[in-house]
Amino acid sequence: MIRFEKVTKRYPGPGRPALDQVTLDIDKGEFVYLVGTSGSGKSTALRLVLRELRPTTGHVHVAGKEINRMAGWKVPRLRRQIGTVFQDFRLLPNKTVTENVAFAQQVIGKSRREIGKVVPETLELVGLKDKGDRMPDELSGGEQQRVAIARAFVNRPMILIADEPTGNLDPATSAGIMNLLGDINQTGTTVVMATHDHGIVDQFTKRVIELDHGKVVRDEASGSYGFQH
Amino acid sequence: MQLRYVFTELRTGLRRNLSMHLAVIVTLFVSLSLAGIGILVQREATVARDSLGDELKILVNLCTDEDPSHSPNCASGEVTADQQQRIEKEIADSDEVASSSFQSKEEGYERAYEQAKRNNTQAAFEGPDPVVTVERWPAAYWVTLKTPERADGIISALEGLDGVSVIKDQRKALGQIFGIMTVLKYGSWIGAGFLLFAALLQVTNTIRLAALARRREIAIMRLVGASTLYIALPFLLEALVAAIVGVALAAGLLAAFQYWGVEKALSDHVQFLPWVDWGDYTQALIGLFPPGIVILGPALTLIPTLLLTRKYVKV
Numbered sequence: 256m257i258r259f260e261k262v263t264k265r266y267p268g269p270g271r272p273a274l275d276q277v278t279l280d281i282d283k284g285e286f287v288y289l290v291g292t293s294g295s296g297k298s299t300a301l302r303l304v305l306r307e308l309r310p311t312t313g314h315v316h317v318a319g320k321e322i323n324r325m326a327g328w329k330v331p332r333l334r335r336q337i338g339t340v341f342q343d344f345r346l347l348p349n350k351t352v353t354e355n356v357a358f359a360q361q362v363i364g365k366s367r368r369e370i371g372k373v374v375p376e377t378l379e380l381v382g383l384k385d386k387g388d389r390m391p392d393e394l395s396g397g398e399q400q401r402v403a404i405a406r407a408f409v410n411r412p413m414i415l416i417a418d419e420p421t422g423n424l425d426p427a428t429s430a431g432i433m434n435l436l437g438d439i440n441q442t443g444t445t446v447v448m449a450t451h452d453h454g455i456v457d458q459f460t461k462r463v464i465e466l467d468h469g470k471v472v473r474d475e476a477s478g479s480y481g482f483q484h
Numbered sequence: 485m486q487l488r489y490v491f492t493e494l495r496t497g498l499r500r501n502l503s504m505h506l507a508v509i510v511t512l513f514v515s516l517s518l519a520g521i522g523i524l525v526q527r528e529a530t531v532a533r534d535s536l537g538d539e540l541k542i543l544v545n546l547c548t549d550e551d552p553s554h555s556p557n558c559a560s561g562e563v564t565a566d567q568q569q570r571i572e573k574e575i576a577d578s579d580e581v582a583s584s585s586f587q588s589k590e591e592g593y594e595r596a597y598e599q600a601k602r603n604n605t606q607a608a609f610e611g612p613d614p615v616v617t618v619e620r621w622p623a624a625y626w627v628t629l630k631t632p633e634r635a636d637g638i639i640s641a642l643e644g645l646d647g648v649s650v651i652k653d654q655r656k657a658l659g660q661i662f663g664i665m666t667v668l669k670y671g672s673w674i675g676a677g678f679l680l681f682a683a684l685l686q687v688t689n690t691i692r693l694a695a696l697a698r699r700r701e702i703a704i705m706r707l708v709g710a711s712t713l714y715i716a717l718p719f720l721l722e723a724l725v726a727a728i729v730g731v732a733l734a735a736g737l738l739a740a741f742q743y744w745g746v747e748k749a750l751s752d753h754v755q756f757l758p759w760v761d762w763g764d765y766t767q768a769l770i771g772l773f774p775p776g777i778v779i780l781g782p783a784l785t786l787i788p789t790l791l792l793t794r795k796y797v798k799v
Binding site for chain 1: 488489700701703704705706707708709710711712714715
């Protein structure tokens with residue numbers, strides 16, 4: 256589903272590359288933690304998958320397509336197959352929960368009928384069936400992150416990318432979010448989660464890919480966080 | 485594509501950025517009005533030149549039977565072929581003349597008739613026994629001078645020739661009129677140019693502000709796979725609305741200028757000049773060269789919007 260072949264990403268200016276000859280393979284339906292210290296290259300790897308960046312050398316394949324040389328007009332179609340969740344939720348403060356989730360469908364031109372069907376289903380999946388009319392600032396952090404996950408999943412993407420999704424949440428709420436991501440993974444969606452949260456990685460054991468100074472230093476099928484911060 | 489969503493965003497965008505949009509509209513209105521007036525003045529200069537000749541030209545009317553000038557050169561009546569040959573030779577030999585062309589009786593008559601119709605004074609040309617007829621209209625030479633200052637030699641040479649009825653030398657009067665028109669035309673175009681540049685900067689600022697206000701929405705749209713066109717559409721429509729309002733106001737002002745300024749005031753007071761009509765007004769609106777305000781307005785707002793949105797909403 257995601258393949259990096261000797262991918263190097265160098266930003267302008269001096270210094271070492273953000274990613275250095277990284278090769279990795281993530282299959283369809285896998286749940287993978289991407290761990291490492293700040294500056295290890297986790298976010299760069301995620302941005303390469305989203306085609307927000309292009310590698311300096313090497314090849315990135317997503318959903319069977321090499322995306323390095325993908326024409327700009329094809330990028331939106333690629334992104335419709337990828338859902339994205341962030342640490343800071345990134346909800347639209349002037350829209351209700353339902354409107355926030357529906358927004359992801361409206362802007363890719365889905366019909367009102369389809370939106371009317373899929374959005375309530377997705378809100379039910381994330382446990383917010385009764386909170387569709389609330390504004391984001393009326394929700395707890397965990398609930399806001401559920402809205403963000405609903406928005407990322409509403410178009411039923413093949414891949415869900417989560418960049419520190421539990422970074423702003425307490426352990427109990429984080430566990431709830433992890434269960435939700437696990438449920439989404441069970442539907443066949445590949446989940447790639449960048450995290451610093453060793454408690455979560457150790458508790459919800461999955462494949463772990465560790466990056467250090469832009470290189471893959473560990474890739475364990477059922478690993479632990481591995482180092483403390 | 486959900487048009488409802490696009491129009492909701494358009495409404496929100498217009499409301500959120502109302503003061504900037506008003507600034508763009510006012511600037512566009514004034515600058516397009518000036519550009520339109522510039523075009524009308526240019527059309528007026530063309531109309532006047534077509535009808536009266538330009539300041540480099542003198543008109544040499546040849547004698548007709550019953551010549552109204554009663555010039556001694558016309559004592560033998562209608563100009564003869566020999567006389568015409570001598571006149572032609574005199575013009576060709578003059579070092580003050582750049583070129584010349586012959587205008588037959590029919591061509592001259594047609595031209596005068598067209599001008600009379602433009603000014604609504606064609607009565608003399610019509611009816612069962614018209615005062616002005618092709619037979620009574622003189623054939624003529626249009627003589628183009630090398631410079632408007634030097635014409636004395638050719639005029640004095642022609643004045644004494646048999647077959648020459650009248651020499652119409654309107655260099656001074658026409659030179660002044662065309663001079664004023666040139667100043668007006670370039671003045672309004674320079675003014676319009678500065679203001680259109682200001683409009684361009686305002687459009688740029690408006691888009692920058694709108695993109696800033698919508699940065700979170702835009703970021704999410706990009707992430708969930710909205711196309712560039714879909715993201716840019718509200719911006720483009722906002723620019724189009726500003727352009728349409730600006731163009732409509734300018735077109736209204738130009739129509740008022742044409743009706744009250746040209747038709748009601750100038751045409752009545754300055755009758756020796758033919759004046760621009762509604763066809764020329766239409767040219768000022770939708771002409772291609774120079775581009776009319778209906779083309780200028782949207783181009784000046786949509787092109788920078790397209791370029792800037794490509795920068796701000798690039799996927």
